[in-house]
Amino acid sequence: MKSHRKERLSIIVFITTGLSLAIGLTLFALSQNIDLFYTPTQVAQGEVETGQRIRIGGMVKDGSLRSANDSLRVQFATTDYINDVTIHYEGLLPDLFREGQGIVVEGAIDELGVFQASRVLAKHDENYMSQEVKAALDAAGVSAENHLLSSQPET
Amino acid sequence: MFDLIQFSSVGEFLNMGGYAFNVWLVYALFAMFFSVNLTYPLIRKRQIVLEQKRRLILNKEIVSQNEDNNEVDNLTFRVGEGT
Amino acid sequence: MWLWFSKLGSPKWFYELSGKWLPWLIGPMALLLIVGIIWALLFVPPDYQQGNTIRIMYIHVPFASISLAFFPLMALAGTITLVWRMKLADIVAKTAAPLGAWFTALALASGSIWGSDIWGTWWIWDGRLTSMLLQFFLLIGVISLRSALEDAEAAAKACAVLSIVGCINVIVIKYSVDWWNTLHQPSSPFSLSNEAPNPPEVWIPLVIMIFAVYLFFAVSLILSMRNEILVRERRSEWVQQLVQAT
Numbered sequence: 001m002k003s004h005r006k007e008r009l010s011i012i013v014f015i016t017t018g019l020s021l022a023i024g025l026t027l028f029a030l031s032q033n034i035d036l037f038y039t040p041t042q043v044a045q046g047e048v049e050t051g052q053r054i055r056i057g058g059m060v061k062d063g064s065l066r067s068a069n070d071s072l073r074v075q076f077a078t079t080d081y082i083n084d085v086t087i088h089y090e091g092l093l094p095d096l097f098r099e100g101q102g103i104v105v106e107g108a109i110d111e112l113g114v115f116q117a118s119r120v121l122a123k124h125d126e127n128y129m130s131q132e133v134k135a136a137l138d139a140a141g142v143s144a145e146n147h148l149l150s151s152q153p154e155t
Numbered sequence: 156m157f158d159l160i161q162f163s164s165v166g167e168f169l170n171m172g173g174y175a176f177n178v179w180l181v182y183a184l185f186a187m188f189f190s191v192n193l194t195y196p197l198i199r200k201r202q203i204v205l206e207q208k209r210r211l212i213l214n215k216e217i218v219s220q221n222e223d224n225n226e227v228d229n230l231t232f233r234v235g236e237g238t
Numbered sequence: 239m240w241l242w243f244s245k246l247g248s249p250k251w252f253y254e255l256s257g258k259w260l261p262w263l264i265g266p267m268a269l270l271l272i273v274g275i276i277w278a279l280l281f282v283p284p285d286y287q288q289g290n291t292i293r294i295m296y297i298h299v300p301f302a303s304i305s306l307a308f309f310p311l312m313a314l315a316g317t318i319t320l321v322w323r324m325k326l327a328d329i330v331a332k333t334a335a336p337l338g339a340w341f342t343a344l345a346l347a348s349g350s351i352w353g354s355d356i357w358g359t360w361w362i363w364d365g366r367l368t369s370m371l372l373q374f375f376l377l378i379g380v381i382s383l384r385s386a387l388e389d390a391e392a393a394a395k396a397c398a399v400l401s402i403v404g405c406i407n408v409i410v411i412k413y414s415v416d417w418w419n420t421l422h423q424p425s426s427p428f429s430l431s432n433e434a435p436n437p438p439e440v441w442i443p444l445v446i447m448i449f450a451v452y453l454f455f456a457v458s459l460i461l462s463m464r465n466e467i468l469v470r471e472r473r474s475e476w477v478q479q480l481v482q483a484t
Contacts, residue, residue: 011386019379019400023372036364036420057419094358096287104421121357126426127435128292130283136433160280168280172290177355181294181348182279188344189454192337196461203468207481210472 037104043115044083050109056085057104057123065099078103089117096122247324249467250476256460263457270450277443294352296444300451302345305373306411307455308338309404312380316398328394329470331401332384333462339377341455346370357421365414366422369407376404 037057038048048054058078065076072091076099077084087105097103102123107116129137162168171178278296285292312334318327349367354360361367380397387393415424428441471477 015379015383015386019376022375022379036362036418039419094356096356097358101287119359121359121362121421123421124288124356124423126423128285128295128426128440129435129437130439131286132283133433133435133437134286137435140433161283162280171293172284174289174291174355177351178290178293181297181351182275184344184347185297188340192340192454192458193461196458196465199462199465200468203465203472204481204484207468207472207477211478211481 039080040078040083040085041080043085043109048109050111053106053108055104055106056087056115057102058085060097060099060101060103062099078105085115086113087115087117087120089120091120093120094122096124247322247326249325249329249471250474252326253464253467256464260457260460263453263460267450267453267457270446270453274443274446274450278447281439282443283439288356291352291355292440294348296447298345298348298352299444300448301341301348302370303448304451304455305338305342305345305370306408308334308341308377309373309401309408312338312397312401313405316394316401319394320398325470329463329466330459331394331397333459333466335377335380335384335397337455337458337462339374339381342370342374342377346374353421359421362421364420364422365418366411366420369411369414373404373407373411376400376407380404 037055040056040058042048043056056078058080061077061079061084064084065074067074074089074093075086076089077086079085087107089105089107097120102125104121104123105115105117106119106121109115169175169179274296278293282293282296284290312331315327315331315334318324319331346367349370350360353362380400383400384393384397387396414420415422426436426441429436429438431437432439468477468480
């Protein structure tokens with residue numbers, strides 16, 4: 001085999017292995033944790049060990065938000081309207097954060113069963129509309145997802 | 156129609172309700188990508204044409220230098236004759 | 239039919255015809271872009287939650303949606319190359335790959351910037367973002383595979399195979415938000431009513447921008463295809479005449 005052919009061949013082998021490695025690793029990473037977060041119900045069912053770093057996704061429970069006067073410490077409950085998880089967090093909250101909002105928190109559960117979050121992310125739903133449309137919907141009582149969910153019985 | 160504009164002043168428009176940096180960054184990225192993507196092929200075309208022209212002239216010189224050379228292929232010969 | 243097919247595959251024929259098409263694509267593209275951008279920036283009402291960042295959607299969504307078209311397009315062109323050896327199909331496959339990488343990069347960048355405001359993070363390894371990043375790397379892979387292979391025919395074949403494989407990832411990108419829970423929101427259903435989520439005042443300018451970006455893609459692809467044709471056909475008589483005429 002001529003040397004430049006050999007060189008080409010090795011480049012191709014290199015690229016192909018590199019690509020398959022990238023695809024393989026990505027698929028592996030995804031299969032390990034293809035879902036971004038656990039639901040509060042999964043946590044309540046004991047799927048998560050104490051101290052394990054995880055993410056939990058749910059709604060900020062209405063009326064659960066308490067914030068400290070002298071610091072950025074907050075406490076709230078995240079819920080899937082079946083189970084709740086209490087979250088402690090210190091830091092800046094995303095702009096969209098408020099009660100009834102879908103969120104994802106990152107952190108671990110401590111010995112007291114409280115979730116110590118190191119990061120809070122807001123999850124936006126697929127409904128876009130103006131303030132006026134939102135107000136009209138609320139007035140009519142036929143609201144977007146958030147409203148429907150929060151009108152479900154809470155446990 | 157103008158009463159449907161969502162901003163009451165230019166300053167408010169530029170400020171984008173506090174999200175100025177990110178909103179304008181996305182539109183600036185788009186504008187940059189858009190203009191580069193349309194002008195680059197045109198510049199590249201000029202390059203290709205210039206390069207080809209140079210090659211044709213070079214071929215013509217080779218043809219005139221080697222009038223009796225049989226190895227000059229048909230193509231360059233035809234180009235040499237055409238001008 | 240067959241005659242038309244083989245004629246369409248002729249680079250010279252395409253070069254001449256696309257020269258006539260271009261103004262008819264650039265005109266509507268410019269018009270739609272101007273209308274779309276002015277509408278998106280000035281007339282779309284701020285979202286009840288995310289305020290003016292909703293205006294980022296009018297760039298992000300069109301680019302993300304066209305990004306999903308590249309692998310199917312390259313796979314189709316690749317299949318035609320493998321089966322019928324049509325010259326033009328490989329020109330499409332070759333020029334689409336770098337364009338696809340740019341479009342995908344812009345979709346990722348605009349999404350990141352949007353996310354940094356709304357989610358509170360510019361990146362997270364969720365199903366949608368990860369599979370989209372994988373598409374970007376796959377496109378880089380296709381580009382480097384072609385430049386590494388000197389034999390043009392072997393390069394065309396290898397890229398065709400990789401493009402067909404890459405289509406699997408497009409399905410993953412599309413349904414990632416439905417299959418798994420992600421931070422990225424699912425796609426929005428359009429509503430015809432003015433008193434429901436996603437009313438026409440939100441999606442009409444989006445549709446305009448989507449068409450504008452699709453036309454922009456078509457124009458960009460045709461422009462780089464024409465250059466590729468000039469390079470590949472440089473020894474042909476018609477290109478030499480064209481070069482001398484300019």
